[in-house]
Amino acid sequence: MTRRAVIQGVGSALPQRRVDNAELAVQVDTSDEWIVERTGIRTRYIAGEGETTATLAAEACRRALAEAGMEPGEIDLIVLATATPDQTFPSSATKVQAMLGIADCIAFDVHAVCTGFLYALSVADAMIRAGNASSALVIGAETFSRILDWEDRGTCVLFGDGAGAVVLKAEEGGTRGILATRLHADGRHGDMLYVDGGPSTTGTVGKLRMKGREVFRHAVVNLADVLNEVLEVAGLTSDQVDWVVPHQANARIIDATARKLGLSPERVVLTVDRHANTSAASVPLALDVAVKDGRIKQGDCVVLEAMGGGFTWGAAALRF
C-alpha cells in the first residue's frame, strides 16, 4: 500500500501592524502607483516588538493543529523553513517546539530562502514516506523586515513578515497526499539575491541586496520548468490542476509563469497584493487563505511552486 503525507490542517499568522504603500512613500522615494504597477503589492505586515519568526510560526502551528483536530503532543517532526531565524542557534524549529510544549520530537530548520517551504515540505514528505515520522508540522516563517535596507526603495517595498504552517499525517492506501516534489539549486547566481552579512563573514546580520531584473528573468523560466517537471512526475496534465499556489513575489512573475503554462488566472491563488513577498512563508500563507475562503477543497489537485535566493526553486503536486 502506498504511504503518503496528507495535509490535515493549514494555519497562518501575521504581525499586527499593516503597512500600505502610501505609508512607505513617506519614508522612501516611491509611490503607490509604482509599487502596484510593477509588483501588484498594496500592503504588507511588519513585525513589531515581541513578534518574531518563532512566535509567528508557533501561532500558525496552533491554528493548523486546531484545524487538523490534533494536539501538539501528537507531532513527531517539525521542519521550519526560514532565512530570518530568531537567533543563529538554537534553531527556530526547537523554539517553536518549546512554545507548543512538545517534550520530544525531531525539530530542525531548513534554509532555502523563498523556496524554503518547498524544501521543508519535500524533506518532511520523504521522512514520512520512509517511516521516520508519522505526523509533521511544516512551517514557513519570516521576519524579512529585519534584514531590509529601509533606505533602498528597490527592495524595501517588496517584502513583508508572516508565517504559515501545515500539519502532515501519514496515510496508507488513500488517494490524498503529496504526489511529487521537485527541488533545484544553482549557486552560481548567489550574487543576484543575497544578504551582505552573516555569522562567519562579517559577524553581523546584514541587509538584503538584489538585482531585481535578473531575478525576474530567471524566476519565470525556472518556475515554468519546475512546474512542468513536477506535473510530469506526478502523472498529471495542466488541465487536471485545480489550483496553483505560487510563491508570492510579484504579480507579474505569477502572471507570466501561468501564461507560459497555459494555466487560467482564475486557478492561480494570488495574495501578494495583501502580504507582499514573505519569502518562505508566502506559499503556506496563500494556501491558508484559499483553504479558509473555501476555494481549495478536500480532493482538489493543488500545485505549489517557489523560487528564491541561491538560486533555489522547487514545486510540489498534491491531492489536498
Ligand code: ACO
Ligand atoms: N519606487 C519608485 N521607483 C523605483 C522603485 C520604487 N520602489 N524601485 C526602483 N525604482 C526605479 C529604479 O530606480 C529605476 O529608475 P531609473 O530608470 O531612473 O534608473 C526604475 O524604477 C526601474 O527599475 P528596475 O529595477 O529596472 O524596475 P523593474 O521594472 O525591473 O521592477 C522589480 C523592479 C519590481 C524589483 C522587478 O525587477 C522584480 O519584481 N524583480 C523580481 C524580484 C523579486 O521578486 N525578488 C524577490 C525575491 S526572489 C523571488 O521571490 C522570486
